[in-house]
Amino acid sequence: NAGVMQNPRHLVRRRGQEARLRCSPMKGHSHVYWYRQLPEEGLKFMVYLQKENIIDESGMPKERFSAEFPKEGPSILRIQQVVRGDSAAYFCASSPRLRAEFETQYFGPGTRLLVL
């Protein structure tokens, strides 16, 4: 079981560039969540997706941020025109649909984004 995979692990961008973060859920998991963690802080929920559907994006900034989870391939979190305040660790989590434990979320290793 490879677990939740994220890439890249580290990403450096200059202000105004685009950042693309990828997340491959655990095998058999159909729910993906994205969280942002600022230094010395807890994780903040951003968006919840199932295959081809955004279920809840209430935690995502209205501008510059978007997410998708296509039928094939990984989930993508896209940040356009990055600013220094976007520097953070971005974690993806996935959960199964098994009735007994569908709430449990398993986290990936995160992508550390640094905006210069």
Added chain:
Amino acid sequence: GENVEQHPSTLSVQEGDSAVIKCTYSDSASNYFPWYKQELGKRPQLIIDIRSNVGEKKDQRIAVTLNKTAKHFSLHITETQPEDSAVYFCAASTQDSGGGADGLTFGKGTHLIIQP
């Protein structure tokens, strides 16, 4: 929306003693409460979780208690060891009718230090 408060922010205990971390939540609809351990630079790892239909759950040296009336839950670690040193996060979420769960709302974390 949900709000989770966590205390203390830092906890230092002698090796072998017990550690207790407390969290309160605001949304009475929340029904799933996981605890995550995060070591520096690593992913959050689930250590124990509890659902609202039980009041206590134990796994070896770790236990969690839930008081739905007071809307608080606690993590108890007994016989602490140096490898227990990490940041611990509590979280809360609501199971939705479609078989998935809302994104987790996290507390700000407790930095647990085990003194040898």
